[in-house]
Amino acid sequence: MTSDLIPDNQLVQPLLTDLYQITMAYAYWKAGKVNDHAVFDLFFRKNPFGGEFTIFAGLEQCIKFLASFRYTDSDINFLRNTLPQATDDEFFVFLKNLNAKDVTLYAIEEGSVVFPKVPLMRVEGPLILVQLVETTLLTLVNFASLMTTNATRFRMAAGDNISLLEFGLRRAQGPDGGLSASKYSYIGGFDGTSNVLAGKMFNIPVKGTHAHAFINSFSDFAELRTRIGNRVVLNAQDIFFGSQMLQRCDSSESEDLLLKSIEYRNIIAPDMNCMVDQASDGELTALISFAVAFPHNFVALIDTYDVSRSGLLNFCAVALALNDLGYRAMGIRIDSGDLAYLSKVSRHWFTHIATKFKIPWFANLTIVASNDINEEIIWSLNDQNHKINCFGIGTNLVTCAKQPALGCVYKLVELNGIPRIKLSQDVQKITMPGRKNVYRLYGSDGYALCDLLQRSNEPPPNVMTKVLCRHPFNQQKRAFATPSRVESLLKMYWQGGNVCMPFNEWSSLEAIREKVKSSLKTLRQDHKRYLNPTPYKVSVSDNLYSFINDLWLQNAPIGDLS
Ligand SMILES: Nc1ncnc2c1ncn2[C@@H]1O[C@H](COP(=O)(O)OP(=O)(O)OP(=O)(O)O)[C@@H](O)[C@H]1O
Numbered sequence: 001m002t003s004d005l006i007p008d009n010q011l012v013q014p015l016l017t018d019l020y021q022i023t024m025a026y027a028y029w030k031a032g033k034v035n036d037h038a039v040f041d042l043f044f045r046k047n048p049f050g051g052e053f054t055i056f057a058g059l060e061q062c063i064k065f066l067a068s069f070r071y072t073d074s075d076i077n078f079l080r081n082t083l084p085q086a087t088d089d090e091f092f093v094f095l096k097n098l099n100a101k102d103v104t105l106y107a108i109e110e111g112s113v114v115f116p117k118v119p120l121m122r123v124e125g126p127l128i129l130v131q132l133v134e135t136t137l138l139t140l141v142n143f144a145s146l147m148t149t150n151a152t153r154f155r156m157a158a159g160d161n162i163s164l165l166e167f168g169l170r171r172a173q174g175p176d177g178g179l180s181a182s183k184y185s186y187i188g189g190f191d192g193t194s195n196v197l198a199g200k201m202f203n204i205p206v207k208g209t210h211a212h213a214f215i216n217s218f219s220d221f222a223e224l225r226t227r228i229g230n231r232v233v234l235n236a237q238d239i240f241f242g243s244q245m246l247q248r249c250d251s252s253e254s255e256d257l258l259l260k261s262i263e264y265r266n267i268i269a270p271d272m273n274c275m276v277d278q279a280s281d282g283e284l285t286a287l288i289s290f291a292v293a294f295p296h297n298f299v300a301l302i303d304t305y306d307v308s309r310s311g312l313l314n315f316c317a318v319a320l321a322l323n324d325l326g327y328r329a330m331g332i333r334i335d336s337g338d339l340a341y342l343s344k345v346s347r348h349w350f351t352h353i354a355t356k357f358k359i360p361w362f363a364n365l366t367i368v369a370s371n372d373i374n375e376e377i378i379w380s381l382n383d384q385n386h387k388i389n390c391f392g393i394g395t396n397l398v399t400c401a402k403q404p405a406l407g408c409v410y411k412l413v414e415l416n417g418i419p420r421i422k423l424s425q426d427v428q429k430i431t432m433p434g435r436k437n438v439y440r441l442y443g444s445d446g447y448a449l450c451d452l453l454q455r456s457n458e459p460p461p462n463v464m465t466k467v468l469c470r471h472p473f474n475q476q477k478r479a480f481a482t483p484s485r486v487e488s489l490l491k492m493y494w495q496g497g498n499v500c501m502p503f504n505e506w507s508s509l510e511a512i513r514e515k516v517k518s519s520l521k522t523l524r525q526d527h528k529r530y531l532n533p534t535p536y537k538v539s540v541s542d543n544l545y546s547f548i549n550d551l552w553l554q555n556a557p558i559g560d561l562s
């Protein structure tokens, strides 16, 4: 059994489950079902966020969970005290010896675009064990897939040329929600996170600016003080030794960033239709302090007082002063107000200054926008022709506020080789019985045509050969497809206690992130569009259609008319 496959989160362990898995395990055990062999499918029924696609994520963590599945002595003690006293002691011996060696896991590649009713995973093995892992597998897949899908939607709204930063930790559903959100946002196409632990654990670029508190914490120039030896420089007359001094980029000479910034502020204020006495000196002091600390990475939050009257002017003054010392400022962040309008105003003055002072790069300074941004707001900002280069997104991304859960379920489809069907008044909820394979059929243009579910004993569809694709429950809905390419989606990832697919090749964040991109490219634009996207077809073979419908008729009781 592979032992170095440890889940990201120590909480991912066999007791992270619902009690009913353990009570069922006991009842199965009592009923002599120890050697029963089951097949479960893990799938969802509806795409999230009003969309017509989902990204499958969480597989790598599921495999790590299986690899490390073992009850500890303290787990067993806890269960002994939790189950009724009359529970047979032998059961605990049985539990103590359980591991996932006899489980076989088939799955779709992590990062793939997936659709309702398609098994994302097929879990086969001893009934008791594959039942016991239900809840943990679901919790690992549901949020990961929802989060990744959400991130891809933000990416699609923003387009490829905008930087996306995840700023959500403070608003996330607790520490693990926050950490998972950072990880799966990156997988879904974000460029970085403000979450430092996520950076350390997953090697995601960590990025950020500063908070309003930093700006608010300064009120006038005299605060630009520092220690010289043991002496704290506090007085205005000592200002030239203060912390506004910055060494030039190209020499050891230091210059006074405050004086230079004040000079530039006086020069550019009339151009920018500003009055110097309306601009905040505290804000300028704060920006100088930040610039001295980070002269190569100077980003300024400019909306603390007034973007147009104060923040933008102060930023430009400091950026010009920095430029004199050989440094290029990076840009600004705007966190309130009309983000489209303010980005245009900012870009306008950046361009103006670039021309006036002959520093072309100034026109391309980064404009970061934040403040409760969601997908719709990004689409609307696009319509307004915003000039933003980077969105910092927290709450709506990490909490998946538009839809807080993906409804993945885990259903028994076969026991000891005999198919099982779960009936429901709601046709959507009827399970597709039996062990199945899934094929993605591609058209000659390279786009996916449909997914086809077949019984696992059927031969795969052939390239350039007409195949009948049927709606699983509606006899009238069917179509022929002649695929140019056929991809078998379910691959074996875990068997005999070992990972089967070369783990390092597919399981790195970068590999999964690339898979998300390449997989989404195979989906036609009309399936991905924001408004009223076209549903993607998930169909069944003729053979599976008859199989499902026969079993349905066999199992559905015939009612009485009375
Ligand atoms: N041009 C725009 N078009 C569409 N939505 C925008 C635009 N500019 C800002 N928004 C969004 O409108 C909402 C404004 O929210 P709200 O009124 O609470 O913020 P605010 O008053 O500007 O800032 P705060 O209350 O934080 O000072 C935010 O979700 C923001 O992302």
Ligand SMILES: O=P(O)(O)OC[C@H]1O[C@H](OP(=O)(O)OP(=O)(O)O)[C@H](O)[C@@H]1O
Residues within 6 Å of the ligand: 167, 168, 170, 171, 212, 335, 370, 371, 372, 373, 392, 393, 394, 395, 396
């Ligand atoms: O808006 P979100 O998408 O959640 O992004 C994260 C937010 O967190 C920060 O401030 P915070 O919201 O804590 O305070 P503020 O809104 O009062 O600035 C930041 O300024 C963003 O506004």
Ligand SMILES: O=C(O)c1cccnc1
Residues within 6 Å of the ligand: 167, 168, 194, 207, 208, 209, 210, 211, 333, 370, 392, 394
């Ligand atoms: O770095 C930032 O600007 C940041 C980080 C977290 C939340 N809001 C903003």
Ligand SMILES: [Mg+2]
Residues within 6 Å of the ligand: 371, 372
């Ligand atoms: Mg906010």
